[in-house]
Amino acid sequence: MAAAFDPALPFALLWDAGTGCARLFTAPVETLESTDIETGLETLRRWTREGDWAVGALSYEAGHQRESRLAALPKAPPWLRFTRHRDCRLLDAPALTALLAPFHGPATVSALTPLVEREDWLAAVRHVQALIAGGDIYQANLTFPSSIALHGHPLALFPRLFSPQAAPHGGVVHLGGGRWWISLSPELFFAAAGGKLTARPMKGTAPRGLTAEADAAIAAGLGNDAKNRAENLMITDLIRNDLARVSVPGSVRVPRLFEVERYPSLHQMTSTVTAELEPGRDALDVLAALHPCGSITGAPKIRAMQVIAETERHPRGLYTGSLGWIGPQAASARFAVAIRTLEVEGRRARLGLGAGIVADSDPEAEWAECLTKARFLQPSAPMTLIETMRLEPDGIPRLARHLDRLQRSALRFGFRLDRPALEARLAALPMNSPRRLRLLLDRDGAVALQLSTLPPVPDGPVEVALCPLPLEAGDWRLAHKTGDRSALDAARRASGAFECLFVRPDGLLTEGSYTSLFVQRDGRLLTPPLSRGLLPGVLREMLLAEGRAEEADLRAADLATGFFIGNSLRGLMPARLRPELGDGA
Template identity: 40%
Template structure:
């Protein structure tokens, strides 16, 4: 089955569990708008095609805004303002082979992202304008740019695995491909002769996922109650209420859900629902004229916010922050042969755009956040890092990893290692087959019946296990640890909290001096975290303590055993505490507890 596009959308008006998951082949017709004067005509043609029973899949660029209001300023577009493919009918979603994707994954080499100095300067300009009373909020964004090696289909599959659910679309539009895994609904609209229904779900407010279940719940509660995040959300809700009123029956606009928290793999997001009954005769063009672009990606008030965006952002946003979706027939045809129409569009955040030029596949992906009067540069910069984590996860193939000690054909702490591996599989969306993992380990143990071995147990993206063994040599105590000369900025990454083969952030701190066993790491807050391949304990104030997970570290199995046995307790250790430390230890399941010194 040859497909050109596919969509995998939640359907809010059909129930929260409903999904529209379809593929599309070669279109019967393409509808394109290259000028603002053509955008409305294209949307009218899309609406008419759906009324006649066709399915239309496509997008509007952010720069299409002036087609609906000339006061909405943008840069000149770098491609069609509107692009829709018209299909006779959808096809079933392809039966993708997960094992094939794991064997032939896509890779993206990203160039350096936005510079911090430019980010700080833009934030300062926005806050000056807010202080002057010009506006309340600006959604400021910047692009990440890179090159793709491999197939776009493999990258889309990896993106969906990294950001499941929501409103995913892979649209092939000539030399341009859109790989959107946006979690944000722009609008879901069901037309009807007596008036339709519409819901928008703006997403404003972000918090990172926690390193522990307790911290995760605390982060969600903070997001629900933080004044800055609530203010950011409610500003956009008010903007959407006003926009929706343009097409709504009188007194029908309401907000049934306010400040809901949605758990995504790398962040918590705050969403609210804005609903209305649309007036009889409302068209798809009317809906876009009232709502586009979504206020969550502009700011408030929309006109002034977009003016500032044009001043601060040096290039067009393109499809990023525009709209990507599907327009389809709904229900039986009437006496006139026409059907009611349903339209679902996402706000294309968490979206990668691919251009093929001269045999190279160039990609870009936008990252942004809403800047309000209470925004702090450090906090907003961290939010950008949280938001880009989805694309970093999908950009480089990796396997899940456990390192175990095998001695006399017995694995040390095997149940604990398997539990941790199962948790990592759940986090990254990797299939888990406990029997296959156990069988893999048994086979390896039977081949290594004597001596001590270091075993690497790996699980690929398809859930297939493999194991390899290496001779394990004893380390002379005390082992020497060197203090890192700079902060471990990756401390709070998911690739620290879960053990995988993606370890470049650790490798950058590998010791180079002779006789040094490992490097003692510390985070940007000056808190000691771990070493590059083990956990740390310190004897201070009459007890052994180890840093808690909230400092940013891998919760090792050896550490967990020491905590369970009462040998150590959790406590924050700061660099400034070093003079009071009377003893150090290196801990992991492979080597156990090793006395250590820190230089």
């Protein structure tokens, strides 16, 4: 049994997608930090031959020391850092949740600050493209570091960002002395077990769509994109060649090519390479032969690494290195590519970002892709989906529309939803008097139903204030009704009005914090298009379907002809704009 978990002491907690469990390593009996990679690997071999586990990482630059053409290139010394453990403790998902539960608390990161000038990085991309055009290389992965501030405890931040679906090869490592590694890596570098080797290189990304339909279209577009397929194939071939160095001849296979996987903040193209380990070799031989992963270098690998060393201004360190564990006798191992990984020291963290550059890459688009990859630092999926309905003695008005909206959001975010069972529960509710019904759906499909009294109906037009939209128009929190609408609610409360109407930076109106907007003009109701950044309200959807409303861009001046706010619970409510101070009202 592993030692008791004390987060104040060094430990490593790594999710193992192969077993569907986390591996918890505590009470290290020895720590190795070395810039001599060959000697360090021999130390790890001794540890594992003596029946222990080795847990840690090799820096990206560690790959230079084992190749004579690269040895003089690193801008910082290569390193490896591992701890030695007598055993490890396996935790399934519920046990992992229970382990981390005491550490939940407020923890966020500040806005990301690239540590390179944008124009300098774009110039580096163009330089690499010139080398590609000259036939020097086919592809190179260019990266840059960024800095962020950490607010809260690292162990509180990890469960806010981590899930096995979002980061199947993620983990958190406490090094001691205020130093942590927090990894949300989705990429398996390699796994070794029972003489079998598996690698899953990733190349090709695309953002998530706001709706399930848009999301599916984006995923299909990525899967069929010629540039991304060519880039992925190039790296898959590189990984095949690397694996062949330690495998039984003829055993290397590619059982899956160009798979598109969904993660909370983006789509990722992945391929799978397998092989049989050559007799007489072990997992440490695999690590030494493959590191660093070809998906973060380019092709040809050695020349791409030379170009990277000549072009990038900062050492990579842990970023794009290898993070994982080696089992007793080095008979098994699992390493992730250390991407989407924070190196925390005190209240600051370093995050590397990068993109694969090929001949037809658009430098501006590659810069944007790098920033897209940092979205994992912000919550990118809700914990709860919500529907608020009106319960009447004869049923729930517009129930099918409410459940349709819930189902669309569940599909978009990967929530389980048993609609027939939910409909049966709703039908069994006591309906003896009008009440407010709040439905909450969590990711695993559990449903909570909350009944309360209806809010009072206001007398006369309600007072509405204009407020700046607190989120970007493309934010998923605007397009789906979730438990995370706090920014909208806070704006309403701060306004002091019954409701606030949100105004985009371009002056277009969107919606209220819990109501849709309808402007009266020439006997018609006009409501903003969903594309402007608003919730597909159930009442709004019904009025549009019945031809009683139509979509139009609206500005503050349009409110002068009269307007309503409304939702499925309250219906349409006449509204008036609150006079601003100094208007003489």
